[in-house]
Amino acid sequence: MNNDKADRLLTLYRTMARIRAFENAAEEASRGCVAAFGSSVTGTASVRGPLHLSTGQEAVAAGVCACLDKSDYLTSTHRGHGHTLAKGADTTAMMGELFGRATGTNHGKGGSMHIADFSVGMLGANGVVAAGIPIAVGAAHSAKIRGSGQIVACFFGDGAINRGPFLEGLNWAKVYELPVLFVCEDNRYSATTATQTMTAGAGAAARAESLGIPAVSVDGNDVLAVHEAAVQLVAEIRAGFGPRLLHAVTYRVKGHVSVDPAAYRDPGEVEAALASDPLRLAATRLAALGIDVAAIDAEAKAEIDAAVAAALAAPYPPPEAAFTDIQDTGAGQWQ
Amino acid sequence: MNNDKADRLLTLYRTMARIRAFENAAEEASRGCVAAFGSSVTGTASVRGPLHLSTGQEAVAAGVCACLDKSDYLTSTHRGHGHTLAKGADTTAMMGELFGRATGTNHGKGGSMHIADFSVGMLGANGVVAAGIPIAVGAAHSAKIRGSGQIVACFFGDGAINRGPFLEGLNWAKVYELPVLFVCEDNRYSATTATQTMTAGAGAAARAESLGIPAVSVDGNDVLAVHEAAVQLVAEIRAGFGPRLLHAVTYRVKGHVSVDPAAYRDPGEVEAALASDPLRLAATRLAALGIDVAAIDAEAKAEIDAAVAAALAAPYPPPEAAFTDIQDTGAGQWQ
Amino acid sequence: MAVMSYAQAACNALASAMRADPAVVALGEDIGRGGIFGQYAGLQQEFGPERVIDAPISEAAIMGAAVGMALTGMKPVVEMRVADFALCAIDEIVNQAAKNRYMFGGQGRVPLVARLPIGIWAASAAQHSQSFEAWFAHIPGLVVVAPATPADNHALLTAALACGDPVIYMEHKMLWGMTGEVDTTATAKLGKAEIVRPGHDVTLVSWSKQVHVALEAAQLAEAKGLSVEVIDLRTLWPWDRATVLGSAARTGRALVTHEAVQAAGFGAEIAATIAEELGIPVKRVGAPRIPVGYAPTLEAAAHVPAARILDALCKLKPC
Amino acid sequence: MAVMSYAQAACNALASAMRADPAVVALGEDIGRGGIFGQYAGLQQEFGPERVIDAPISEAAIMGAAVGMALTGMKPVVEMRVADFALCAIDEIVNQAAKNRYMFGGQGRVPLVARLPIGIWAASAAQHSQSFEAWFAHIPGLVVVAPATPADNHALLTAALACGDPVIYMEHKMLWGMTGEVDTTATAKLGKAEIVRPGHDVTLVSWSKQVHVALEAAQLAEAKGLSVEVIDLRTLWPWDRATVLGSAARTGRALVTHEAVQAAGFGAEIAATIAEELGIPVKRVGAPRIPVGYAPTLEAAAHVPAARILDALCKLKPC
Ligand SMILES: Cc1ncc(C[n+]2csc(CCOP(=O)(O)OP(=O)(O)O)c2C)c(N)n1
């Protein structure tokens, strides 16, 4: 591995470590938070409501977002912390949002499922599976019309490829040769269902190709592989060759939401997946180059600990804020 | 051509001739009927409202439906007269429906866009593009659960493959290996738009194949070719091999609706298409075998003339009928 | 009589219907593993994957397929998980399921029950908290049901499965865990409201989880000397005009409260009808026309608490 | 002042907006060839296919893409052809366009105008005839506009394009060909109703094509000695409470009529509000809760003719 590549791996590792630390802290802060899978709300958690963790999937967010400029756009899913952080959002504001505080990226209006940071081009997580796809396509269409040179990274899960907007969005992107990178973050599950059992044919890449969209599949736990594939695809997109799809195979290490014990899964499967944890893989490679990640991990933890402390100390939005940011036309007429 | 084949062609020709006569009569009865494309309603036509003619596309309906049993199901589009007739519906009841009469297949409640004849398994035309696809899949799923041996023919246009339900329905059909024949009746237009310009990739067959559904493309104006392809696909479906797709390329000879002059098309293109008119092609082949179709044409015309006369003589549904066939629960509570 | 949760009651009613009638099937995402709220627990084990059908994330196809099944002899129960996701299947509900029987002149019927859980679910923000009952009440062809208790979830789901029309069946997400006595032999008639608390000063109409808030407000009002009659509508379409108008005529004052946004909510229909028919004082208390925010302070603003209902009651009759 | 059709007026307003602001684009099926009602005639010739964008038959993606465009600096006009097809894009309207600004804490705005033509269109049956204005009035975040004349279609579309909020803009399909004087420099304020006929016995509120039916009924009532004040609401959300309540307080009686199904229609909101605020006699006349049938006899049953309005007027004040 040459120096450049080692540097790149180090940078990518740092992003992954920050995401991992963020997810761990969010999970910790969410215990007892949501009524599902037999759990009920205790009301004491700092992070309330459904919390979808991307633990174990960090390589996809890190590898792809490292190819993006700040002015590029990104759309995400319900599982969007990693994408948001990797796109450059401030973790203090992010944690503030998960805690529902006025200091959050969305001033407490969205929470985990709707985390967004428009200031870094992150146009929002989305609570509706596949709903981000047409929005990404529209943003790419806008970039093309405006000749801005921006591109869009559009993340979605493996389950999303069975929803209509996947077809409609990809078809549109190809018809208008739009600058968008579709990223299927394939963690092999859709809530409690093994996605494979509900998916006909060879999956995301084959579907994209049937629409004339070139697609590449990678090991989504190998951050360098993800990054190199993304670099190539993004270069093609920036060169004006139209949309591309990246299919990154990874694994959802946690339950669907933080309270899901995921008892429907074979423990052996989970164990095998943990063995190819993306941080561990990258750390092993870095160790072979004589680089120890302990300091990076510690730094990441310190950053996130500070974010949690700040979130805990921050105020909730005032009740009046429930009536702002809706619409100017008719503002005040709430009945 | 052997005798069997000649007989088959003759049968297919008869169906096509009946559809053609039906469409011609409907067109005639609709002049001045609908406000669009610069026309306004004169109010005098017998067939009012949007009328989508399948003139020139008869080979697809005839070729496919000849493989179906009466107990098999069929779902259709806004352009459904041909499918309905070929599935075995009575033309007098059909014409009655177009005329909005109480004697119509739907007792005047649907009209051309919603023509249906459940008694022969024809589950309805549909005013919403692609909406018939999931319904067909559900009917096929039901047939499979009930072990009835029925199959479903699901017709849709080339424009419909860009709507989400196309993907969702085909994926579902393959996941559950359902007995359904998807038929993309590709007349190369979606209303005023050349479908090709709005369609990415290689089209219906490629998309089906990406979902693991075997697909066959045929010249949709060659009724024997359509029929032979359908026979093969239907045999596979009946044998339990799951869904299949037939892509039949034809041409929409008329405007999108009967009042559409289709001025957006190159006259040369239309002329070329007329040269490969499916009835003409079949008649030429039959002539080569010494069979003259004039008698069949005359018979078809007589049948449809009688249907028109019957429709004209039939009463409109009584006003009270506006309040029947809605729901039993709460019937009578209309406000 | 057994004590069951609201989720179990529905599960139990569905299991009984499936045992009695092989045409009843269920389809939806994640239901094979019992549904994420346990509202299908054990059903796939008992009835097999052919009748408790796991679906891809394809709401449009789920609802559309259910229409196709219903037309061809099945009685599908369709799971949408939360009503907000049913917005991905609206054409299938409104243009297909609701209109099929009419549009095709009565040739077919669509006996399906679509479960669209409504309501604010703690900290679930704008896309998982909506109550759309007014939308479906506006659509000819649909029956709209919203049970408030475990017992009603059993009896009304049973009635919905038997009625033969397409039913929008709206459970409330915050009620899944609510327990209560359930008589599994009890029957209910769709379109019949229930007077859940008698009173003589004001008629207070509600449905779903808000019935419990209404009862709370009625109790607070009693302390102030106001006797409030609380009606649980149970079925929103057809709604029980006789019970509501009868009660309102007796008390001479009416209030409607619901969790949904007040503007163009179903409370408007009831209030307008009472005003038209009786010309008596009438009021509504629904949610403000704002999305549901995530932070507890914001979410609180989207709720319709007992205190607001009490205020309105006291405006109708000073107390 | 020029005489234009309702379709031309919209076309003209859109062209002016596109000339003035390069961010305004239009997208939808068949609009490159002018739209099937001529409501985009000549626009692609003038502004090119980059700004008058032909779309595949992909309503969900059309609306979703418009949200993405609106968030990133464009002002898209979205064509849905008929409101019935917009049901294929409801998640995109309700969960995305309407909620984006709020859910993301005001980081973005969604200045899009979605054209959803409503109404019974001769002999078009159940899936091409619906009026859904009540649905959108129920959804926080959306502005709802329904012009009744060519002049208003010009002025209100111009206002909608300028307002910066997501607007559900509902033209009536039977009005496309209606001609009238249009002052292309006139402006309109969203949320302002207009008293289109003054009167002192009853206030009659309507919108869209039904305004013309209301005027017809008012004229019939005049012949019977009843003086009817007709209000064209123009914007359904925000609706002009001051004008409506002011008029109703003056006349002491109010009637609302709309073409949409009466049950849970927007008339309920107005009637309920009047009853709550003024406690005066109030009535509604909307369509029965039935789908629109194809045969002329059936279609007639779904219409709300002047005679029914007159009946209701005479019930409010014997005449
Ligand atoms: C339209 C819609 N249907 C259902 C859901 C409920 N739901 C939330 S996440 C999820 C699974 C999504 O799977 P996938 O796309 O693979 O993403 P992952 O959760 O694995 O990241 C489901 C079914 C939803 N949010 N939206």
Ligand SMILES: Cc1ncc(C[n+]2csc(CCOP(=O)(O)OP(=O)(O)O)c2C)c(N)n1
């Ligand atoms: C969801 C939806 N969008 C738009 C329309 C309007 N529309 C009716 S037919 C048609 C074109 C359909 O093209 P295609 O599927 O190729 O069928 P064809 O008309 O060529 O038979 C369109 C856009 C519709 N009916 N439904």
Ligand SMILES: [Mg+2]
């Ligand atoms: Mg997944």
Ligand SMILES: [Mg+2]
């Ligand atoms: Mg076509």
